[in-house]
Amino acid sequence: MTEKRLLTDTRIDSLGLHENLLRGVAELGFTNCTPIQADTLPRALRGEDVAGQAQTGTGKSAAFLLATMNRLLTAAPDPSERAPEGASQPRALILAPTRELAIQIHKDAEGLGKYSGLRMLVCYGGAGYESQRQALEEGVDLLIGTPGRLIDYWKQKVYTLKAIEVAVLDEADRMFDLGFIDDIRFLFKRMPPPGNRLNMLFSATLSHRVMELAYEHMNDPQLIKTDSDSVDVKAIRQKVYHVSNDDKMPLFLGLLRRIDPRRTLVFVNTKREAERIEDTLNANGLQAATLSGDVPQKKRMSLLEDFKSGELPILVATDVAARGLHIPDVTHVFNYDLPQDAEDYVHRIGRTARAGAEGDAISLACETYVYSLPDIESYVGHKIEAEMPTADEYADDWIRPKPRPRRPRGGRPGGGRGRGDGGRGNRRSRGRGRGQRSGN
Known part of the structure; x- marks a missing residue:
């Protein structure tokens, strides 16, 4: 969030954001939108679904986070769906393909939403299984995470997706690369219909397979391709x-x-x-x-x-x-x-x-x-x-290190949850290569 980026003439405070979000934006020192923010934020704030082509580092996280939090702050929760006893009921879900990206989005959300009063949580594989589960049970408004850990908790009825008002899919093309697309469809099918929520999708490339996913789970998405967001x-x-x-x-x-x-x-x-x-x-x-x-x-x-x-x-x-x-x-x-x-x-x-x-x-x-x-x-x-x-x-005087001892065949040392997605990897490979999912 601190990197200097190319900016447009569109001021963030001209978009009609909730005053508590503007306090967070001002404290972070942001005044003008990046190109992807200027093209997507006004549409998302009007309630239009957005499919945006954007690289990491262009400000897209701030775009979908501000649109998400503004929706939660300006619209009352829908009381028509009641969560099962003991289950949390988040109002917004943001899906990321890797642990690092999920953690970065959560960090950005905490900065932008510092004065929002919204409860935010990030869930990812590889660490904090019980602590994340307990935090989710205590209730959350904005849930950020990787698909594997989130499906694990959903199957345990720790939370429900019936009250989701905003759904965000970040790095959609990477989701395909890592073999998560069945997981994405699993989660989206448990949410309210696309017309009853705000949907945002971002991808480095809006390929045919990404757009097929967008049209399947979004409500007439507006396609946004910002030339300056691509890697030059x-x-x-x-x-x-x-x-x-x-x-x-x-x-x-x-x-x-x-x-x-x-x-x-x-x-x-x-x-x-x-x-x-x-x-x-x-x-x-x-x-x-x-x-x-x-x-x-x-x-x-x-x-x-x-x-x-x-x-x-x-x-x-x-x-x-x-x-x-x-x-x-x-x-x-x-x-x-x-x-x-x-x-x-x-x-x-x-x-x-x-x-x-x-x-x-x-x-x-x-x-x-x-x-x-x-x-x-x-x-x-x-x-x-x-x-x-x-x-x-050429380096003529270089030193060759001793080779590392190889691990014995049959698994990682210590056994158990080695794949980093909440222990689900040993129970559901669904025929995919395990190596494809190491990032979750």
Whole structure:
């Protein structure tokens, strides 16, 4: 919420928001709308459903949060539906694909709604199972969370969806990627009909499958595509180095030593490779840590805070960090592995050069993943500048760390709820790949 963004001439205080929301907005120092806010907020405040195309970091969270909270503050609860005895009855539900995004939305909601008096709660897998359950039982107006944990509590009759007045789906395209779409439909079908609630959907791309979902569960949604919200890949300095698999690590270390990696994201395609890179960087005097889908929630949040504050200069990540995370001032993005999906390339490099800042994206096209390069260049619409590494760009004196001991087959140490979605993973795979859902 603190990142400087491109602003429009539309003032937030001109939109007719509830005075208690304006107090929170003013305290945060916001005066004018970003493009996605200027295009979606007036419509949502009029009660129109909105399907917006927006990237992380463009202000979309504030748009749907202000519209949601304004609806709750200006409309009386519908007394026609009574919750079963002992069940909570939230009035608004916001769904996010990852724990980190759900937590960020909740943090933004607390700031914007500081003076609203609304009870807010975030529920996500991987931590706080009983504490989240108890807080939900005590009652909540605005419920934010990931699908797995929310369905778990719903099946236990901890809360009901019968009184939902506002439903928000954030990062809809990512919901498809992670295999959550059946869960989304499960939750929406337990709410009042689309015409009886305000519905908002946001996605990095309004693809056919996303729009099909919108028309299925929304009431004549207004389609909003704001050009300035998309990642401008041409504004990012992009380079690709062609390198053999054997020379890849020494080149990577050499390139890192030539820059100031004060806030550098390194993307890889597998968790095992991420851990190998982390160990190698630390062994060679470059402080780094790994963020992947199965890192415990408490550690994940600690790593992200350290990275945002500058205490951790290098974060090695699988694609769980490519979307849904708001990390300002990333100076460099390295694709140690070229992604196998061209769209993921854009999401990865879009972590740098945010809001008019400068940034560099450096990719290593090795023998294993170079075959992705033509599709990536076709997707971004131009050739990426290719460079042949010079001899002095390689690190000749680098240290190889000892390999980590492999975990025994048969599951994670300690057993039990290892997947991070409230213990439901061992009871409902529904035929999907378990690895697809590590972000929940």
